[in-house]
Amino acid sequence: MSMSLRNSLPEIVTETIPGPKSAELLKIRKNNVTDGVGMLAPVFVDRAEGAMVQDVDGNRFLDFVAGIGVLNIGHSHPEVVEAVQKQAERYFAPNLNVFNYAEYPKLAEKLNEIIPIEGEKETILVNTGAEADENAVKIARRFTGRSEIICFAGAFHGRSYMTMAMTSKCKPYKTGFGPLPQGVNRFPFPYCYRCPHGLEPDSCGMHCLKMFEESYFLEYVDPEQVAAIIMEPVLGEGGFIAPPREYMTGIRKLCDKYGILLIADEIQAGYGRTGKMFACEHWDVRPDIVVSAKSVAGGIPVACVTARKDIMEIFRPGELGGTYCGNALATASALKVLEIMERDDYCAKGRHIGEVCMKRFLEMQKKYDIIGDVRGVGAMQALEFVKDPVTKEPAKEECKAIINECMMHGLVVLGAGVRDNCIRFLLPLVITDEQMNAGLDILEKAIAKIAGK
Ligand SMILES: Cc1ncc(COP(=O)(O)O)c(C=O)c1O
Numbered sequence: 452m453s454m455s456l457r458n459s460l461p462e463i464v465t466e467t468i469p470g471p472k473s474a475e476l477l478k479i480r481k482n483n484v485t486d487g488v489g490m491l492a493p494v495f496v497d498r499a500e501g502a503m504v505q506d507v508d509g510n511r512f513l514d515f516v517a518g519i520g521v522l523n524i525g526h527s528h529p530e531v532v533e534a535v536q537k538q539a540e541r542y543f544a545p546n547l548n549v550f551n552y553a554e555y556p557k558l559a560e561k562l563n564e565i566i567p568i569e570g571e572k573e574t575i576l577v578n579t580g581a582e583a584d585e586n587a588v589k590i591a592r593r594f595t596g597r598s599e600i601i602c603f604a605g606a607f608h609g610r611s612y613m614t615m616a617m618t619s620k621c622k623p624y625k626t627g628f629g630p631l632p633q634g635v636n637r638f639p640f641p642y643c644y645r646c647p648h649g650l651e652p653d654s655c656g657m658h659c660l661k662m663f664e665e666s667y668f669l670e671y672v673d674p675e676q677v678a679a680i681i682m683e684p685v686l687g688e689g690g691f692i693a694p695p696r697e698y699m700t701g702i703r704k705l706c707d708k709y710g711i712l713l714i715a716d717e718i719q720a721g722y723g724r725t726g727k728m729f730a731c732e733h734w735d736v737r738p739d740i741v742v743s744a745k746s747v748a749g750g751i752p753v754a755c756v757t758a759r760k761d762i763m764e765i766f767r768p769g770e771l772g773g774t775y776c777g778n779a780l781a782t783a784s785a786l787k788v789l790e791i792m793e794r795d796d797y798c799a800k801g802r803h804i805g806e807v808c809m810k811r812f813l814e815m816q817k818k819y820d821i822i823g824d825v826r827g828v829g830a831m832q833a834l835e836f837v838k839d840p841v842t843k844e845p846a847k848e849e850c851k852a853i854i855n856e857c858m859m860h861g862l863v864v865l866g867a868g869v870r871d872n873c874i875r876f877l878l879p880l881v882i883t884d885e886q887m888n889a890g891l892d893i894l895e896k897a898i899a900k901i902a903g904k
Contacts, residue, residue, distance in 0.1 A: 457500040460889050461513045461861025468859060469493045470508025491516070491854075492863050499526035502882040504863070512858075513890045516865045517879045520687070520719045523746035523797060524788050525881035531749040531787050538783035547777055548769075554782035558755075561789055562743075566757040567729050569737045573763035575756050576777030580718040580744040581609025583754035584681065586771060587740050588613055591679035591712045593770075594762045598633075599672050601680040601711075603640040604647065605689030605869055608681065608716060617681060619689065620869045636672045638662070640686060641694045644824045644835065645843065652695070660701040674709035679740070684730035687719035690868035691826060691833035691875050699734035712739040712762070718754070719831075722746035723792055723880055726802035726829025733828060749788045753781035800880040804830035804887065808876060811891045821846055821902040833867060833875045845872035849901050856897035862890050 464470075469477060473494040480490075494506040502525060504512045517523065524531065538554070545552045559574040566572060577583050588600055600617065608614040610624065616631035618624050625631065639647035641659050648658050668674045680702060686692040706713045715738035720730035722743070727733055729741065739762065744754035791797075805827065812834060816822040823837030823846075836846040836853070850872045857864050867875040878887060 456498065456503050456505055456511070458883060458886075459503055459511055460886060461503075461893070462511045463859070463861050464510055465508045468510065469495075470506065470510060472507040476507065491865060492858060501525040501527075502879040502886050511861060513862050513886055513893075515876050515878050515890055516863050517746075517877045518750060519745070519865065520724060520877045521745045521750050523722050523724055523801075523880045524749045524791060525879040526750075528749055528788075528791065528881070530791060531784055534787035535751065535780055535784050538780050542779055544775065544778050544780075546774060548772060548774075552779055554779050554786060555777040558753075558777070558782045558785050558789075561786065562755055562757050565728055565789070566741045566743070567732050567737055568739065568741055568757060568759055571760035572757050573760050574758075575763075575771050576782065577754045577756065577773060578752050578775050578778075579609070580716075580742070580754050581611040581614040582773070583718070583742045583744055583756050584608045584614045584617070584714075584716060585611055586756045587681065587714045587716075587742050587758075588617075588679065590756065590758060590762060590766075590771075591714060591740065594765060595678040595710065595712060597676050597678040599636055599677045600634055601636050601638060601672070601677055603682060603686075604637060605640045605642060605686045605692060606637075606681075606683060606716075607686075607688030636667075636677075638667055638671075640689070640692065641698045642686075642689075642692050643695070644692075644826070657695075657697050657701065660698050663705055668709075674705075674711065677709065677711045679712040679714045680706060681714040681716055683716045683718075683720065684734070684736075685720045685725060685828055685831055687875070688867055690835060690873040691828075691831050693730075693733075693826070693828050696734050699731070699736045703736050706739070714738060714740040714742060716742050718742060718744045720828075722788075723797035723801045724829060724831045724877070726798055726805055728792075728798060730828060730831075747788060748781045748785040751778075751781040751784045753777065753785055797880050798829075801830040804878050804880065804882065805832060807884070807887055808832045808878075808891070811895075815895055815898060819898050819902045819904060821849060821898065827876075830876070830878055830880060833873045835868065835873045837872070845870040847871045850874060852901045853894075853897045856900055857893055860893045860897070862893040862897075864894065 476495045497507045562574045563572040602617040606619045608617040616635045643652040715731045740758040812825040824835035836850045838844040867873040
């Protein structure tokens, strides 16, 4: 019975979406939950397996969002379910500040083995991506004794105050929530499709990198006051934009030259999504601190801050941590997820999905002018929609209409980009080829309809 959902294809059986049962539940949500929490699919989940979600009315959706990158391992992986059930029978939350339990240090040991930081490392576990980024900043400031943080245009780091300050997009994330914390300096990201300096990628001479020493470090912030540069190796919410290799390696060199720590925010890009375990491995760049979360635990909240041992060694008991951090259910789940990812080569799955999607997207781009840019690394791919390929005017309404049209045919996809004109694809890495192709067919029909072809 349950195997059939895992391998099934999308099917809409109700006349409308939401169907009647979801519509009833939506009334409860509407009356009791603030609209401040976003909603993509107006349906309620009955069960979910692999890349498929079945709603309470019996509609089957293909999930190309995977909990926003949380479910690289897919919904309800049977071995992960078993590991969590077994753990639940023993204990949930001894709290590492009180009692020791093996899952926390064992997960730290595993992360210290696989996280691409040079030399010896140590890890702390927290609960959310934002909390992990907050801790990375806290650690960097304390270690360097410096106050300033550099972040980038297009970045998303979370909704807590410091991470909101480091996040780029104003609406809906920042507007009206000020004052925001000090010490945050934002510089342009190498978004080559819309070069912030108006240059062409092949002839730009890495102008954006040169700007650090020619301008930013003279006019905006003294590098000797900078504790860390925090960077998503591939922008997530910003629209899946990967910087050129030279830029990444150049940032590492600047960090070395000025004693700045490099924090890689791998929260969305990590754990096989880009076809390598961590995205910064594509550029052979070794950060000083790596922040990871989302897909590490197959859907149970845990986030990880891993850093050079000499950085982590300076802290005294009580300076880091929190009540629920490294909860035993999450750590047991993460240990199983990482075991499966290595055993079943999830990085290869990420590369395969990336190849299939990229080929299809490039074919679609030839047919539909509305697709301005096709980009991504591995299975972290995005389409950017424009009204005109020459002017590149963002096609925000059309993008929304394509997302909606997909939903009506059983494919859930998510928007991205500061201009709200991108769709990002976060297919669970366990998706079958048949499901992937079915989803891409629905997407193409939706694009053709909205593009008027
Ligand atoms: C790159 C990145 N950093 C940080 C966060 C914040 O994570 P959380 O929502 O768990 O606080 C996200 C969430 O989408 C993210 O994609």
